[in-house]
Amino acid sequence: MPMIKHSVSVAVLAAVLGWSAPSMANEAGDLLAKMRSAVHTLNYSGTLVYSQGNDLSNYQISHTVENGAEKESVVHLAQGSGMEGDTAESFSLAKLQQVQPQMEEVYALDLGGKDFVANRNCQIVVARPRDKMRYLQRYCIEPESGMLLKYSLVDRSHRSVEQLMFTALELAAVAPADPAATPAPVVPAVAAMPPSTDWVFSTLPAGFQQVQDLQQAGVNGQAPVRQIILSDGMTSVSVFIAPPGAPGILESIGLSAGAMKIYATEVAQHQVTLVGEVPVATLQSIGAGLQYVH
Amino acid sequence: MNTIKEELLSAFLDDESGDFERRRLLDELKKDDELGQTLSRYAFMGEAMRAGKGQSMGTGVSLLSRIQAELEDEPAYTADNVVPMPTRVTAAAPAANAANAGAVTKLHSYRWLGMGMAATVAAVAVGAMLFVSQPEAPTAQLAAALPATPSKTATVVADAGNTDARIQQVGRIDPQTRDILKQYVSQHVKYASTTVIAPSIRAVSYAND
Structure with missing residues (x-):
């Protein structure tokens, strides 16, 4: 009899867990999508601490939306320097309103506990990688506004490679757009190219796919450099391809700056440099799959 | 806020804290909201004092020019x-x-x-x-x-x-490689940002390193 009771309990527990896991993942996905929208549509200002490896610094950030145009100011308080009035960039996956489908193949979304950051309640959302090719991402999001209050990237040794946390935050209502106002002109900073046919990836780490192909001006007036952007929906890698004869990096190198990694190599006599917030092994894997097709 | 936290905060703001102290301060900031507010207040006061002495707060400086200018100052091997x-x-x-x-x-x-x-x-x-x-x-x-x-x-x-x-x-x-990497990093931050808020902070952080 106790055996039967035990089996029933286990079955009930499994059913509850089986039912709640997708529900929590959906809720986590919804909250992430809400956050991605909120940080671009809300007016907010505040201060935050940012840690990268062992370094800790303090910033003041301000974001406003005027007639649909975003303005952001970031000032490094410790040194009184920063940038102000920079308009929103021309391309950012952060502006995607929905979580990309392939993301859920390589990350498991989960809801964590509650936290209290900058005098506000927030819900922890975790994007846990399903392999070694990316970092764990941890967000703490205010459910009502969708505002991000805390963010961290964690490697497989459970070491935080990058963290960001508001210490004070003010949210303001967004003024409705003035229909009479002239929208800010969109000036493409770089030339978007059709999908690359001469450069192909024979293999890519799971979940990564090409999302953008740009033509960037070369250094000091040199030949243009191609920037192919790959993404798994949560993080991205830039693959820079310099033509033969262009000034290049003279030797293969690997660099690390907190979450950001750089890896340079040579493919078909072209200098190829990969930059991204992923482990170096991921950059090496992407570089190894790159092929030049005549 | 106890004395130890005040000392951690003071050391950080005076740029005298080591890695251990910084990690500890970060841990304390996660738990102590009052400490976070104090940090913000002190940082603002310091900022106001520096601004009063005529130091620029970076108004009108573009993101990429900041990255370029700051990295230009680094020592190069000729x-x-x-x-x-x-x-x-x-x-x-x-x-x-x-x-x-x-x-x-x-x-x-x-x-x-x-x-x-x-x-x-x-x-x-x-x-x-x-x-x-x-x-x-x-x-x-x-x-x-x-x-x-x-x-x-x-x-x-x-x-x-x-x-x-x-x-x-x-x-x-070598300077050539450095120039190329500077450009690549700034272009990646600018055009391939996937996480919210963090890219802006990363960019200014790199610019000030």
């Missing part, structure tokens, strides 16, 4: 200090590369950093340690295999005092 050194670089012919076979190995001249053999060996060793310290096994294997095989992977730069190598260590590379 061509005078660069000595050619033979090394093996695998250069695959395009057709052969397309067929994923027939890689040809040839010797390239190598621009040697003018810091002396011992310092360079130490840098490479620590650089290898940097990659070995990464959790990914393939990377560690590659780094370990470096001396024995003519691999295309060669770790060059790292901070001897800190395995969390910083981007300013690009300053140890």
Whole structure:
């Protein structure tokens, strides 16, 4: 009899867990999508601490939306320097309103506990990688506004490679757009190219796919450099391809700056440099799959 | 707020805290909202005092120009200090590369950093340690295999005092490579940002490193 009771309990527990896991993942996905929208549509200002490896610094950030145009100011308080009035960039996956489908193949979304950051309640959302090719991402999001209050990237040794946390935050209502106002002109900073046919990836780490192909001006007036952007929906890698004869990096190198990694190599006599917030092994894997097709 | 927290905060704001103290302060900030507010208040006061002394707060400075300008200030090793050194670089012919076979190995001249053999060996060793310290096994294997095989992977730069190598260590590379990496990093931050808020902070953080 106790055996039967035990089996029933286990079955009930499994059913509850089986039912709640997708529900929590959906809720986590919804909250992430809400956050991605909120940080671009809300007016907010505040201060935050940012840690990268062992370094800790303090910033003041301000974001406003005027007639649909975003303005952001970031000032490094410790040194009184920063940038102000920079308009929103021309391309950012952060502006995607929905979580990309392939993301859920390589990350498991989960809801964590509650936290209290900058005098506000927030819900922890975790994007846990399903392999070694990316970092764990941890967000703490205010459910009502969708505002991000805390963010961290964690490697497989459970070491935080990058963290960001508001210490004070003010949210303001967004003024409705003035229909009479002239929208800010969109000036493409770089030339978007059709999908690359001469450069192909024979293999890519799971979940990564090409999302953008740009033509960037070369250094000091040199030949243009191609920037192919790959993404798994949560993080991205830039693959820079310099033509033969262009000034290049003279030797293969690997660099690390907190979450950001750089890896340079040579493919078909072209200098190829990969930059991204992923482990170096991921950059090496992407570089190894790159092929030049005549 | 107790005395220890005040001391941690004071040391951080005076730029006198070490890695351990900074980590501890971060842990305390996670738990103590009042401490976070105090940090913000003190930082603002410091900022106001610096602004009062005529220091710019960066108004009107564009993101990329900040990155370029700050990295320009880093020490560079000039061509005078660069000595050619033979090394093996695998250069695959395009057709052969397309067929994923027939890689040809040839010797390239190598621009040697003018810091002396011992310092360079130490840098490479620590650089290898940097990659070995990464959790990914393939990377560690590659780094370990470096001396024995003519691999295309060669770790060059790292901070001897800190395995969390910083981007300013690009300053140890020749100026041309450094300029190229600066541009690539700024273009990646600008055009391939995936996380919210963090790219802006990253960009200013790198600019001020």
